[in-house]
Amino acid sequence: MAALASMPAASQASAHWYTVDFRLSDQDLKLPPGEYIYSQIQGPEHSFRFRLSVYPRGHGDWEAISISAYIEILPPPALAKIDWACKARFEISMLYEYLDELWNFRREGGVFIFTNKVSDQGWCNFLSLDRITREPGWLKAGGLRLQGHVELPFTDAPCRGQPLDFTQEAAFVTIRLSEGPPLLFDKRILSERSEYFREMLASKWREGQTNEVDLSMTPDIQRNSLDAVLCYLMSSRFFSGGDATFAFAVRKLADQFCLKDLVDTVEAELVTMLSKQRVLAFLGQVFGSGGRLELACWEMVKANDCAVLRRQRDKLGQVVDENPELAKEVMKLLAARGKKRRWESSGSSDSDSS
Numbered sequence: 001m002a003a004l005a006s007m008p009a010a011s012q013a014s015a016h017w018y019t020v021d022f023r024l025s026d027q028d029l030k031l032p033p034g035e036y037i038y039s040q041i042q043g044p045e046h047s048f049r050f051r052l053s054v055y056p057r058g059h060g061d062w063e064a065i066s067i068s069a070y071i072e073i074l075p076p077p078a079l080a081k082i083d084w085a086c087k088a089r090f091e092i093s094m095l096y097e098y099l100d101e102l103w104n105f106r107r108e109g110g111v112f113i114f115t116n117k118v119s120d121q122g123w124c125n126f127l128s129l130d131r132i133t134r135e136p137g138w139l140k141a142g143g144l145r146l147q148g149h150v151e152l153p154f155t156d157a158p159c160r161g162q163p164l165d166f167t168q169e170a171a172f173v174t175i176r177l178s179e180g181p182p183l184l185f186d187k188r189i190l191s192e193r194s195e196y197f198r199e200m201l202a203s204k205w206r207e208g209q210t211n212e213v214d215l216s217m218t219p220d221i222q223r224n225s226l227d228a229v230l231c232y233l234m235s236s237r238f239f240s241g242g243d244a245t246f247a248f249a250v251r252k253l254a255d256q257f258c259l260k261d262l263v264d265t266v267e268a269e270l271v272t273m274l275s276k277q278r279v280l281a282f283l284g285q286v287f288g289s290g291g292r293l294e295l296a297c298w299e300m301v302k303a304n305d306c307a308v309l310r311r312q313r314d315k316l317g318q319v320v321d322e323n324p325e326l327a328k329e330v331m332k333l334l335a336a337r338g339k340k341r342r343w344e345s346s347g348s349s350d351s352d353s354s
Contacts, residue, residue, distance in 0.1 A: 016239060017151045018042045019272045021296070022052050024144040029056050033063035041074060042268070043152050045236055045261075048086045049074045052148040053120060062124045067094075067132070070122030071148050073114040085115045089151040094127055094144065096137045097304060103137075173201065174212045177226070178219040185230055187211060193233040196258040225249040229257065238265050244273050248285055255289075267293040274300065276308050280315055287326040306333055 022039035031037070036055045043049030055068035062068060071090045093106040105127065112121050132138045173190055175183040191198040201208045215221050228250045232238050240247040247266050254262035267286070270293050274282060283297035301308050309316070309330065320327040 016044070017149060018044070018050070018268075020050070020052055020148045021271065022054065022146045022148070023299075024054065024056055024146070026143060029144065031056050033057040034059045036068075038072075039146075039148065042148075043074075043150070045265075047076055048088070048152050049076075050088075050090075050148065050150045050152065052092070052146060053122075054146060055124075056144075057129070058124065060124050064129070066125040066128045067144075068122070068124045069126040069146060069148075070120040071109070071150055072120040073150075074119075075116070083116055085113050086153065087111060087113050088153070090121065091149040092122060092126065093147045093149070094138070095147070096135070171211060173197075173207075175226070176212065176214045176216045177221060177223060178216045180223055183223075183226065183230070189233055194257055194259060196256075221253065222249060225253050229253050229259070229262065232259070232262050232265075236261075238262060238269070240266070240269050242273065244270060244278070244282075247273075251286075263291065267291050271296045276300065276311070279308055280312060280319055284319060284323045284326055287323060287329075301330075302333065309334060 020039050020042040024037075028037055034055065035057070036053050036059070039052035039054070041049050041051045050071055050073050053070045053072050057064055058066045058068050060068075069092050071092065073086050073088065075084045075086070089111045090109045091106055092109070093104045096103045096105055107123055107126065109121055114121065132144070138144060168188055171187040172184045173187045175185060177183070187201060191201055197213075199205075200213065201211070203209060207213050215226075225246065228238060228246075232254075238250065240250070247270050251263055251266040251270070254260075254266060270282065274293075274296055279297050279300045282293065283301065286294045286297070288294075316327070316330065319330060
């Protein structure tokens with residue numbers, strides 16, 4: 001009997017959509033028919049995850065005719081060596097650029113029960129190579145760009161790090177904010193899950209002696225974002241509900257509290273909210289971090305010869321005022337683009353004269 005991991009009706013709220021963004025380089029597109037490449041793995045920690053497997057030149061009956069694309073489900077380590085099943089809804093899309101806007105060609109797979117015997121599902125004829133050749137918009141964004149979307153269930157996550165020492169007498173830490181009543185949180189969890197708080201609550205500091213953390217002088221820390229951080233420390237889960245402002249507030253706290261896993265988790269959600277209209281605002285908040293969100297922002301900014309910067313020139317003045325260092329990098333990009341265009345124009349003139 002397989003260990004069915006689909007969620008019962010009463011627990012559907014525990015499922016969540018995840019997206020993996022996968023770009024095929026020019027080199028990838030030259031792979032022989034029948035050869036495939038994998039995307040990065042995406043999904044909740046300690047639960048079922050997934051990746052895209054793509055045959056750039058097709059496989060089987062569709063070799064050299066169509067791109068083939070599949071979703072592959074990967075079980076959590078605890079289920080890797082036994083029979084398992086995971087009921088999940090999935091879609092695969094390819095992005096097409098037209099009039100400086102990104103459009104989706106999407107195929108919906110509906111709900112499928114993936115198992116250890118049939119762990120992938122998709123289309124051998126996802127999109128014809130002839131259509132990609134005839135319509136240049138597929139390649140405008142710097143190579144082919146596919147996205148896999150899967151609604152995955154959660155399974156209970158094991159404790160991260162060392163188990164709590166339940167022989168210790170329970171004690172609560174009082175966290176005071178600038179507004180509202182104080183929050184009370186188990187000191188054992190706070191110290192075990194966060195190196196930042198472990199150091200702060202050491203007995204040599206005032207916080208460790210009083211079991212109080214005073215954040216009342218930092219009014220920018222909102223209760224809902226701190227609640228999200230504390231919930232993550234207990235469950236290793238975060239969900240923004242598509243609210244980018246809330247997600248950035250949680251990311252800022254996670255960065256302040258040195259919670260790298262939470263920073264990465266929040267950025268994974270923010271990447272799915274990224275758009276050309278938002279990219280400069282998002283980039284301004286993560287510039288210099290080197291994380292996945294900053295990398296995704298720069299990819300979008302540089303795509304199609306910096307088309308985003310041309311379309312949003314009216315916002316560049318705001319970027320200069322709010323983040324001078326980012327403004328310098330943007331100006332370098334524009335200068336390099338202008339130099340490239342002059343070089344290409346000069347080369348074209350030389351060719352015409354010959």
